[in-house]
Amino acid sequence: MNWIPKKRTAESNMKYLSEFRDAALVKTLLRNINKTVTGQWNIMEVCGGQTHGLVRHGILDMLPDKIRMIHGPGCPVCVTPVSLIDKAIELCLEHNVILCSYGDMLRVPGTEMSLQKARAAGGNVRILYSPLEAVDIAKKNPDRQVVFFAVGFETTAPANALSVMQASNLKLTNYSILSAHVMVPPAMEAIMGDKETQVHGFLAAGHVCTVMGLSEYEPLVKRWKMPVVVTGFEPVDLLEGIWLVISQLEKGEYQLQNQYKRVVSNQGNRQAVELVKKVFEYRNRDWRGIGEIPLSGLFLREEFREYDAAMKFKDIKVPEAVETECLSGDIMKGKIKPPECPHFGNKCTPEHPLGAPMVSSEGACAAYYQYKMQS
Amino acid sequence: MCLAIPGKVVSLEPTSDETNRPGKVSFGGILREVNFCFLPEANVGDYVLIHVGVALSKIDEKEAMETLKYLREMGELDELDPEEENSGE
Numbered sequence: 030m031n032w033i034p035k036k037r038t039a040e041s042n043m044k045y046l047s048e049f050r051d052a053a054l055v056k057t058l059l060r061n062i063n064k065t066v067t068g069q070w071n072i073m074e075v076c077g078g079q080t081h082g083l084v085r086h087g088i089l090d091m092l093p094d095k096i097r098m099i100h101g102p103g104c105p106v107c108v109t110p111v112s113l114i115d116k117a118i119e120l121c122l123e124h125n126v127i128l129c130s131y132g133d134m135l136r137v138p139g140t141e142m143s144l145q146k147a148r149a150a151g152g153n154v155r156i157l158y159s160p161l162e163a164v165d166i167a168k169k170n171p172d173r174q175v176v177f178f179a180v181g182f183e184t185t186a187p188a189n190a191l192s193v194m195q196a197s198n199l200k201l202t203n204y205s206i207l208s209a210h211v212m213v214p215p216a217m218e219a220i221m222g223d224k225e226t227q228v229h230g231f232l233a234a235g236h237v238c239t240v241m242g243l244s245e246y247e248p249l250v251k252r253w254k255m256p257v258v259v260t261g262f263e264p265v266d267l268l269e270g271i272w273l274v275i276s277q278l279e280k281g282e283y284q285l286q287n288q289y290k291r292v293v294s295n296q297g298n299r300q301a302v303e304l305v306k307k308v309f310e311y312r313n314r315d316w317r318g319i320g321e322i323p324l325s326g327l328f329l330r331e332e333f334r335e336y337d338a339a340m341k342f343k344d345i346k347v348p349e350a351v352e353t354e355c356l357s358g359d360i361m362k363g364k365i366k367p368p369e370c371p372h373f374g375n376k377c378t379p380e381h382p383l384g385a386p387m388v389s390s391e392g393a394c395a396a397y398y399q400y401k402m403q404s
Numbered sequence: 405m406c407l408a409i410p411g412k413v414v415s416l417e418p419t420s421d422e423t424n425r426p427g428k429v430s431f432g433g434i435l436r437e438v439n440f441c442f443l444p445e446a447n448v449g450d451y452v453l454i455h456v457g458v459a460l461s462k463i464d465e466k467e468a469m470e471t472l473k474y475l476r477e478m479g480e481l482d483e484l485d486p487e488e489e490n491s492g493e
């Protein structure tokens with residue numbers, strides 16, 4: 030789903046990638062980080078994509094011991110409540126729905142099974158790259174209900190809003206979305222509000238800010254007196270972001286900075302935000318493993334309720350949730366690192382996952398498993 | 405699904421539909437259909453970031469060059485710093 034070309038060589042020759050993976054610049058930044066750091070600092074990268082970057086490029090091992098990276102809750106698949114997964118499974122198994130989803134969602138365990146198992150049991154589950162493809166499927170299958178499992182942060186919300194607009198323009202009556210959208214700033218607020226938090230500064234998720242711009246972060250910086258640096262995903266980006274955060278911390282400053290200026294502008298993408306606000310509204314949302322976070326979820330507005338699968342299929346019963354052995358909550362709050370989970374690599378593997386962080390492409394457990402176990 | 409890599413705009417099709425502005429983007433030679441309705445200012449030849457089939461931002465070449473230039477200069481200054489050389493990195 031991430032569209033990363035299979036061949037690493039082709040990828041690293043691409044413009045705006047290879048330059049930001051340059052070994053000399055990585056070395057320069059590491060040297061400056063080493064020169065700057067004197068205190069013991071904990072920095073949270075909120076986004077799971079950045080967690081993967083840090084692990085995959087070996088950055089965690091290069092950083093001085095004084096800097097501890099805490100992996101945040103930035104994996105939208107991991108925080109999607111079990112009840113929604115159960116609902117998606119129920120829709121395709123019992124209600125003859127064509128259930129469209131991103132590939133990441135496929136192996137995430139629900140209460141009784143995953144979407145993958147539902148597909149094996151005869152459910153019509155289609156793996157798509159974009160919700161716009163689901164609108165096409167709805168157009169071509171007028172006699173079937175098509176539901177898109179709309180999981181994601183601010184980055185995927187514009188495409189989902191657009192899919193609803195397209196369906197509305199086409200007057201489709203057989204398309205709806207199961208919205209599991211969550212927003213990053215309320216989660217950062219919740220993390221800082223947690224008395225046990227050990228976070229001193231944040232790398233904010235570059236691509237989320239691509240859409241939303243920077244304005245939501247200013248109040249967080251002021252209220253919690255902590256540095257926030259909007260950061261990209263390549264090794265040079267990540268190290269520069271870390272360097273900017275610790276430079277502030279060492280000086281006792283707290284500011285909002287933008288490391289990722291080549292992509293993120295102050296105002297974000299206004300057209301995208303406008304459409305998201307037209308289609309969705311903010312409400313409280315339950316985060317799997319973490320609990321409810323105020324005004325952290327996007328739900329379809331009243332005017333668009335006919336495209337809301339949660340309304341359309343209101344009466345669907347889902348199995349009662351059972352206790353799980355997965356420690357995803359502790360992982361996402363940064364309390365433990367994946368290898369510290371007793372199930373990591375034995376009872377819980379990508380083939381037999383106990384929790385979402387082991388199978389999502391942005392999950393922290395998957396990152397450690399792929400890059401650490403294999404090296 | 406939040407991750408995206410830069411791609412180059414290869415073609416853009418004219419359209420009057422505000423929810424559909426089709427174009428093609430090349431990712432190191434791999435071509436993909438992309439909807440440009442949130443990025444009307446994009447031109448053929450621009451580098452853009454795409455999320456789940458929708459173009460959301462242009463890569464600002466000037467900003468990219470400035471970041472790289474600044475970091476390279478920082479590296480050159482380091483080389484002139486004898487103390488640093490002695491610290492046996």
Ligand code: SF4
Nearest residue numbers: 355356370377384394
């Ligand atoms: S290793 Fe498995 S069980 Fe442990 S937290 Fe990660 S996903 Fe959950």
